[in-house]
Amino acid sequence: MSQANILVVxxxxxxxxxxxxxxxxxxxxxxxxxxxxxxxxLLKKEEIHTIITDLKMPNxxxxxxxxxxxxxxxxxxxxxxxxxxxxDSAIRAMKMGALDYISKPxxxxxxxxxxxxxxxxxxxxxxxxxxxxxxxxxxxxxPQMQSIKSIIQKVADSPSTVIITGESGTGKELVAxxxxxxxxxxxxxxxxxxxxxxPATLIESELFGYEKGAFTGAVTSKPGRFELADEGTxxxxxxxxxxxxxxxxxxxxxxxxxIERVGGLKSKxxxxxxxxxxxxxxxxxxxxxxxxxxxxxxxxxxxxxxxxLRNRKEDFEPLVDFFIQKYNKRLEKRIKAIDTHALxxxxxxxWPGNIxxxxxxxxxxxxxxxxxxxxxxxxxxxxxxxxxxSIPAFHPDKLSKTxxxxxxxxxxxGHVERNLILKALEETHGxxxxxxxxxxxxxxxxxxxxxxxxxxxx
Numbered sequence: 001m002s003q004a005n006i007l008v009v010x011x012x013x014x015x016x017x018x019x020x021x022x023x024x025x026x027x028x029x030x031x032x033x034x035x036x037x038x039x040x041x042l043l044k045k046e047e048i049h050t051i052i053t054d055l056k057m058p059n060x061x062x063x064x065x066x067x068x069x070x071x072x073x074x075x076x077x078x079x080x081x082x083x084x085x086x087x088d089s090a091i092r093a094m095k096m097g098a099l100d101y102i103s104k105p106x107x108x109x110x111x112x113x114x115x116x117x118x119x120x121x122x123x124x125x126x127x128x129x130x131x132x133x134x135x136x137x138x139x140x141x142x143p144q145m146q147s148i149k150s151i152i153q154k155v156a157d158s159p160s161t162v163i164i165t166g167e168s169g170t171g172k173e174l175v176a177x178x179x180x181x182x183x184x185x186x187x188x189x190x191x192x193x194x195x196x197x198x199p200a201t202l203i204e205s206e207l208f209g210y211e212k213g214a215f216t217g218a219v220t221s222k223p224g225r226f227e228l229a230d231e232g233t234x235x236x237x238x239x240x241x242x243x244x245x246x247x248x249x250x251x252x253x254x255x256x257x258x259i260e261r262v263g264g265l266k267s268k269x270x271x272x273x274x275x276x277x278x279x280x281x282x283x284x285x286x287x288x289x290x291x292x293x294x295x296x297x298x299x300x301x302x303x304x305x306x307x308x309l310r311n312r313k314e315d316f317e318p319l320v321d322f323f324i325q326k327y328n329k330r331l332e333k334r335i336k337a338i339d340t341h342a343l344x345x346x347x348x349x350x351w352p353g354n355i356x357x358x359x360x361x362x363x364x365x366x367x368x369x370x371x372x373x374x375x376x377x378x379x380x381x382x383x384x385x386x387x388x389x390s391i392p393a394f395h396p397d398k399l400s401k402t403x404x405x406x407x408x409x410x411x412x413x414g415h416v417e418r419n420l421i422l423k424a425l426e427e428t429h430g431x432x433x434x435x436x437x438x439x440x441x442x443x444x445x446x447x448x449x450x451x452x453x454x455x456x457x458x
Contacts (some may be wrong), residue, residue: 004119005046006374009053017242022108025263036060048076050118055082066096077118084334094228100419107217120197142314144307145319155302156182163299164277167305167441169356172277173237180233185273188232191225196238204246205262214263226259226270233273240280240291247292254298281443284433309351311413316347323362333366338374345376349383350413
């Protein structure tokens with residue numbers, strides 16, 4: 001993001017001035033509003049990437065603003081500031097959609113860290129697959145997704161821990177949200193945290209909270225995500241990124257149903273439903289010593305593995321149709337359909353970025369299309385011209401000279417996948433786990449592909 005636009009909403013001019021100065025030092029562009037009403041008026045004129053708002057304000061307070069934002073501007077993350085240091089207000093704000101919560105007087109470094117996290121969340125949210133499709137109904141025409149939907153329905157109301165695995169972009173957070181929404185905890189908080197987005201030095205205080213004076217900059221006490229999720233659901237995305245030294249404390253919290261804040265002297269009982277996700281091969285991390293075996297077994301109670309888009313052919317056309325309608329509305333376009341030839345090209349592409357990548361491609365096609373039907377000419381070159389990808393030992397002249405267009409594309413895709421795998425294995429000296437990580441797929445997926453293409457470790 002070249003220049004991020006931050007909106008500061010507070011009825012105290014001094015607070016706005018302090019935040020404006022702090023944020024402009026980091027080259028952020030800052031807008032100001034005195035209350036929620038002014039903020040909503042400004043949002044009609046300017047593109048805002050993150051909102052920092054006070055809780056207590058005249059006319060329209062922070063919670064009222066949050067409620068309006070959730071329906072009108074759901075992609076914009078909100079950071080709530082308040083002098084009222086209660087877990088209840090934090091839970092209420094985050095349940096209504098606030099990304100994070102910070103108390104007055106706030107620490108400048110902590111504020112900047114939260115703002116960076118919010119901007120990363122904004123970019124991720126703009127790319128999030130299924131965000132609306134899941135609310136209407138999970139796209140489950142493929143056998144794999146039918147099976148996953150059945151598992152979700154069976155275990156949603158269970159207190160058992162669920163671990164969701166799959167490649168990046170397959171919709172793990174949306175499945176976690178579905179598990180929460182179908183449970184008796186649906187009226188309570190759903191708290192999500194991306195463990196890879198938090199610096200290793202701060203993740204303990206993010207998860208468990210901290211007491212005043214626990215470390216430099218801890219000018220107030222703050223509840224962690226475990227406390228905020230009490231009686232509700234806690235979703236830990238990218239669980240494999242939890243530092244090894246913190247995994248023992250996480251295991252104790254899960255087993256004992258209690259946590260202790262950083263710098264605290266007493267434990268606090270909690271009642272949460274824990275859901276975790278990863279695109280890594282946790283079994284491989286256990287074998288290499290990067291992840292505790294006892295924690296892995298404690299998490300791996302109900303595993304749900306999301307298939308990559310290339311293995312969900314029955315879901316492809318409904319997803320394309322959904323994204324066309326979504327971006328028709330957002331971009332004020334009138335695309336009625338996609339050409340059969342163009343759909344065939346998209347179907348045969350290998351989609352390393354999965355549904356997230358598909359959504360981005362359809363958005364681009366809808367935006368640039370001049371007619372009412374999406375054509376092959378609207379497809380980005382990196383997808384339509386597969387044979388132009390520079391891969392060692394790939395010779396297009398060796399492809400079949402006969403067969404349908406789909407057969408030729410399928411054969412080409414196979415050549416590309418096989419050579420990508422060979423290259424990744426060569427670069428990692430035959431380490432399957434590392435090769436899978438570099439390719440952005442699970443170790444199991446890579447092993448299946450190696451078997452399919454007859455690839456042996458070098």
